[in-house]
Amino acid sequence: MTRTALLIGSSALLLASTAAAPTGVQRTAVIPPPPEESPVRCRNVERPDYAGYANNGVVATGRRAPLNAPKVSPSASADMAYAPPPPPVPPPLMPMVAPPAQVMSPVIATNAPYGSPGNTERYDGKPVASIQSVVTAPVSTFSVDVDTGAYANVRRFLKQGSLPPADAVRTEEMINYFRYDYPRPDSSAEPFSVTTDVATTPWNPDTRLLRIGLRGYDVATDERPRANLVFLVDVSGSMDEPDKLPLVKAALERLADRLRPDDRVSIVVYAGNAGLVLAPTANKSYVKAALSCLEAGGSTAGGAGIKLAYDTARASFIKGGINRIFLATDGDFNVGVSDTKALEEMVKSNRDDGITLTTLGFGDGNYNDAMMEHIADVGNGNYAYIDSDREAEKVLDDELSATMVTIAKDVKVQVEFNPAAVKQYRLIGYENRALAEEDFDNDAVDAGDMGAGHQVTALYEVVPAAGAGWLPDRRYPANVATAPAGTGSELCFVKLRYKLPEGGASKLISRPVPAVMLRDATAPRGDMAFVTAVAAFGQKLRGDKYLGSYSFADIQRLAGSPEGPWRQEFVRLADMAGSRKPSGG
Numbered sequence: 130m131t132r133t134a135l136l137i138g139s140s141a142l143l144l145a146s147t148a149a150a151p152t153g154v155q156r157t158a159v160i161p162p163p164p165e166e167s168p169v170r171c172r173n174v175e176r177p178d179y180a181g182y183a184n185n186g187v188v189a190t191g192r193r194a195p196l197n198a199p200k201v202s203p204s205a206s207a208d209m210a211y212a213p214p215p216p217p218v219p220p221p222l223m224p225m226v227a228p229p230a231q232v233m234s235p236v237i238a239t240n241a242p243y244g245s246p247g248n249t250e251r252y253d254g255k256p257v258a259s260i261q262s263v264v265t266a267p268v269s270t271f272s273v274d275v276d277t278g279a280y281a282n283v284r285r286f287l288k289q290g291s292l293p294p295a296d297a298v299r300t301e302e303m304i305n306y307f308r309y310d311y312p313r314p315d316s317s318a319e320p321f322s323v324t325t326d327v328a329t330t331p332w333n334p335d336t337r338l339l340r341i342g343l344r345g346y347d348v349a350t351d352e353r354p355r356a357n358l359v360f361l362v363d364v365s366g367s368m369d370e371p372d373k374l375p376l377v378k379a380a381l382e383r384l385a386d387r388l389r390p391d392d393r394v395s396i397v398v399y400a401g402n403a404g405l406v407l408a409p410t411a412n413k414s415y416v417k418a419a420l421s422c423l424e425a426g427g428s429t430a431g432g433a434g435i436k437l438a439y440d441t442a443r444a445s446f447i448k449g450g451i452n453r454i455f456l457a458t459d460g461d462f463n464v465g466v467s468d469t470k471a472l473e474e475m476v477k478s479n480r481d482d483g484i485t486l487t488t489l490g491f492g493d494g495n496y497n498d499a500m501m502e503h504i505a506d507v508g509n510g511n512y513a514y515i516d517s518d519r520e521a522e523k524v525l526d527d528e529l530s531a532t533m534v535t536i537a538k539d540v541k542v543q544v545e546f547n548p549a550a551v552k553q554y555r556l557i558g559y560e561n562r563a564l565a566e567e568d569f570d571n572d573a574v575d576a577g578d579m580g581a582g583h584q585v586t587a588l589y590e591v592v593p594a595a596g597a598g599w600l601p602d603r604r605y606p607a608n609v610a611t612a613p614a615g616t617g618s619e620l621c622f623v624k625l626r627y628k629l630p631e632g633g634a635s636k637l638i639s640r641p642v643p644a645v646m647l648r649d650a651t652a653p654r655g656d657m658a659f660v661t662a663v664a665a666f667g668q669k670l671r672g673d674k675y676l677g678s679y680s681f682a683d684i685q686r687l688a689g690s691p692e693g694p695w696r697q698e699f700v701r702l703a704d705m706a707g708s709r710k711p712s713g714g
Contacts, residue, residue, distance in 0.1 A: 168408035169415055171422035222544030240494025243286070243294055243712040251460075253499035253530045254296025254558035257673050264608060269556055270564040271344070272576035273540040273585045274299075275531070277524075278490055278502060278514040280306035282669065284698075285493065285516045287705045289565035291712045293670060299499060305585050307663060307695060310656045311344035311584060320346040320536045321579075323625060323638060325645040328653035328711065331661060331687055332365075332679035335596045337650050338661060339589040339642070341623055343545070345536050349580035353534045356392040356451040357409070360384075361438040362423060363458035365400040369425035373492040373515070377457040378420045380489065380521035384455070385416040387529050389686060395441045396420070399434025409445045420622030432472065437555035439479045439672065446483070451533050453510065457489045460497030463647075476508045478637045485578075489524070490514040509538065509578045523695075537627040539576040539635065542587060543569045550644040553598040554591040557664050569626060570633050582584045588664050590622075590675070593647055599675070620644045653687070659696060662688035666703055681707035 138154045155697075234419045241247030261269065266306045279302035286293035312322045324342040360381050368374040385394060388411070396407035396419045407419035429704045446452055476486055486508025488501045500643045505512035511532060526531060541564060546554055568574040579585065592598035603609050625638040664682050688696070 168410045169419045170406050238284045248494055250294035250496045252294060252501045257558050257671060258556055260553055262553050262554050262600055263551050265545045268545045270566050270569050271559045272562040272564055273579060274301050274562050274577055275305060275579055275583045275585060276512040277300050277306045278512045279303060280522055281514040281516050284702060287702050294707045294712050295671045298667055298670045300664060303667035304660060304663050308584055309342055309343045309586060312689060314346045326657060327650045328652050328657050329487060330590060334675050336590050336592050337647055341587045343585040345579045345581060345583045348530050348534050349672045354450040355447050357442060357445045357447045358394050359438045359442045359454045360396045361454050361456045362436055364398045364423050364425050366426050367459055367461045367495055370492055373423045373459055376491055376515060377516055378423060380515055380525055381420055382417055383521055384525040385413050387526060393445050397434060397438045397441055403437040404434040405703045433482045435475060438566045439484060445602045452484045454486045455489060459492040459495055460490060461495045472504055473507050474562045476504050480509045486510040488512045526630055531583045534581040535578050535630050536581050537579045538630060540579050540627045541569050541576045543600055543624045544621050547619050549617045550594055552592040552594050552596060552599055554589050557588045557590060560687045586660060603604060618644055620647050658687055659691055
């Protein structure tokens, strides 16, 4: 008997035996469904450097798939574009589920202090903005800034026992770290409220402080668009410290917990190579399992990682949705596309196609603040520095809608001062956000975006027309300010220009600020006192010459005894700063 006949006969015998059932009872064979294939692709001994997930060079080219390509399911899309050579059968999901995230306490310095030979932290500080005369420069124009990274990084320095380097301090990010009592906009049709008020200046009796506050329209989680998120995680050797990769994993787990069932998350990692660790999924357990198996080691192919992240985002692009990359790193790019211009062009081209970039900074010793802030700005995202689990909760939980949902693009502010009311002025902070006057009406000029519920505050220190200013009097009559007829009732005219998220021509909001506010100004109180204290804190840390002898103790007194943990912590930081020595000193 042949082997085939034997098999057929055996099969018939089996069928006959299974047919011996009671009359009238029909049995149906129940075939269990195949186990769901986990989208998690952890590193293992056969691929210790994630090289098996570098997609055979396909993604490493950075080739951009068209956004109008035929639609496929997220999982199929991921399999077609990023499938590695056949891997071992994935282990069951449950043993891989991450343990509960450990609460991270504020970090303790273990690296060489800033300024010492072993420290390579990089900052791109700008000189303090100079005084402007209303006669020669009546108009001030700048892009909004919703980043908060500088404040959290300053806090890290102070808690580690030293003052931050002046270049690490961006005063506008110190101010915008906090929320203020601005009214909520009535509708998304005009997505901002604009608040103005004036107070006397605590450090200069001859000047006044003009505050301009914006508050964006809030969007509830169930009202926001669907999200296609890519977590791009640096797992290079420099991330192998308690305040880096472990904190990254805890932070991104927190973000995953806030996602909706119709959202999609992918995880891309980079070290010596770049790889896809998690194909697009809505399963939070898969997200946590993928995060739990990340380990640090190797050099930093940051450019290859960003290319793979953008290609992954394109494969699952949601038209009309949120398409965003969250880059978590210490910013130490040293292999691959590390040239700033090349990175900028890559980020810009994808931004124009609707994929934005948020950067989350971690760690110290080799931290590249300059890179992190810059590429987030180019990518129409925001930049935050995560120094503790508490900060991760603030950025990725409490303020998640602001981090993810854009309500306005290319937001610019322009203030024209009335020479009949104001003699001189200076904008406190925003040195790297200054725009030319003609850029305000030019829709082709990029500016900062604002997320749902975001707030932006700008403080101007101004000299009343009859006051003693910083600049000497002009000699020639033509250079002396004269009050134009009919405008004596206005201090200045404030204009806000923005685009709606779907694009189109920009929209304009404008309003005058009454000059009576300048004349009736009193000492700052309440909310105005606190924002003034934060502005003074930033200036003091930068060594701002216009602050005079105003001290950290004065800043503490001005801040008072505020409510809320973040404001209370600020008072403690001001106290710390008074006893700290400069970094590297």
